[in-house]
């Protein structure tokens with residue numbers, strides 16, 4: 001399982017074939033600027049993916065019920081290699097690209113993957129077009145639940161926010177009847193060199209939950225925080241703000257997951273919330289903007305390992321490290337995903 005991060009004979013790192021002219025790059029836009037028609041097309045495509053048959057075999061993966069679940073299961077499978085480490089950015093870049101491509105190729109979606117600009121909306125409330133609960137949103141909060149016995153995740157580097165305001169099932173908007181099929185998994189199962197949880201792919205149908213905890217956002221995803229990220233001198237400092245590998249610390253990436261809460265806080269299975277892809281669109285956007293700020297020094301910059309939380313003895317990620325995507329795509333060298341206008345990619349963000 002761990003051998004998947006292997007080295008292939010070095011292909012020249014900087015040889016991304018430049019077939020993409022800037023004028024041809026497809027533009028990924030913020031959710032709030034999309035027209036009602038564009039939003040509806042995107043939401044319909046997400047439901048379309050849900051309605052398509054899975055590629056993964058149901059006898060081996062009982063919880064995988066449809067094409068959406070192929071993405072969920074693949075992310076679960078590689079969770080312990082692609083978080084809080086050197087593969088977070090490159091692996092998720094390709095993962096959300098594959099999802100965008102599936103919406104386009106398999107569901108006739110004409111648009112691009114939107115993103116959620118954290119700093120435009122410091123609270124996931126009714127004022128936020130991503131979460132306002134209308135028919136052109138991703139639904140709103142989960143129903144409030146009794147939290148007497150829940151302990152909130154509180155890392156060392158920021159004050160522990162107030163408890164979330166939901167925690168139960170979604171009750172409005174387009175995803176009110178969306179179901180989660182896999183998990184849930186516990187944060188304690190996210191261990192360097194750990195095994196995947198028992199019955200990893202068991203079928204456990206239930207409602208999609210959220211637990212809005214907006215206090216996570218301003219300390220980590222404010223406009224000032226984005227500026228700090230964009231001016232980070234090297235990839236190590238960038239990752240410290242976006243997604244530090246040190247256990248117990250959180251960055252902007254974790255803050256977005258925690259602000260939506262509940263299922264989105266499930267490191268393995270957060271993909272089950274369709275808003276996962278808008279959140280990771282923003283992660284990818286900020287990384288892209290950082291790279292664009294100094295292409296010479298930043299385009300090919302990697303730091304960290306292919307094991308969650310970067311244990312000291314783990315192998316360092318290089319541009320030749322091969323990332324796997326199960327049934328979604330063939331393996332990709334990290335070097336193949338560094339440029340959004342090279343290799344297979346030809347996209348950019350609106351600004």
Ligand SMILES: *[C@@H]1O[C@H](CO)[C@@H](O)[C@H](O)[C@H]1NC(C)=O
Pocket residue numbers: 030117118119120223350351
């Ligand atoms: C994101 O939000 C911030 C804060 O409002 C704003 O300064 C920035 O221009 C926004 N970016 C986009 C692309 O909307």
Ligand SMILES: *[C@@H]1O[C@H](CO)[C@@H](O)[C@H](O)[C@H]1NC(C)=O
Pocket residue numbers: 146148149
């Ligand atoms: C909280 O835990 C205590 C002790 O385990 C239990 O007696 C109580 O019923 C629980 N309360 C709720 C609301 O779950």
Ligand SMILES: *[C@@H]1O[C@H](CO)[C@@H](O)[C@H](O)[C@H]1NC(C)=O
Pocket residue numbers: 173174176177
């Ligand atoms: C969700 O399911 C309930 C019960 O089957 C149904 O009444 C309701 O119309 C559904 N809502 C949506 C938005 O599909």
Ligand SMILES: *[C@@H]1O[C@H](CO)[C@@H](O)[C@H](O)[C@H]1NC(C)=O
Pocket residue numbers: 218219220221222223224225228241
């Ligand atoms: C994020 O920005 C806030 C101000 O908006 C600041 O207080 C905080 O220290 C920043 N956090 C980081 C990790 O840069």
Ligand SMILES: *[C@@H]1O[C@H](CO)[C@@H](O)[C@H](O)[C@H]1NC(C)=O
Pocket residue numbers: 236302303304316317
């Ligand atoms: C990652 O960054 C640290 C600190 O800057 C550095 O010591 C280490 O060599 C870097 N690793 C890689 C693979 O670039």
Ligand SMILES: *[C@@H]1O[C@H](CO)[C@@H](O)[C@H](O)[C@H]1NC(C)=O
Pocket residue numbers: 001004056073074077324325326327
């Ligand atoms: C999980 O990863 C292993 C090793 O790469 C691979 O053989 C298997 O097909 C993967 N399963 C899924 C669901 O991605």
Ligand SMILES: [Cu+2]
Pocket residue numbers: 075082083092267
């Ligand atoms: Cu992830």
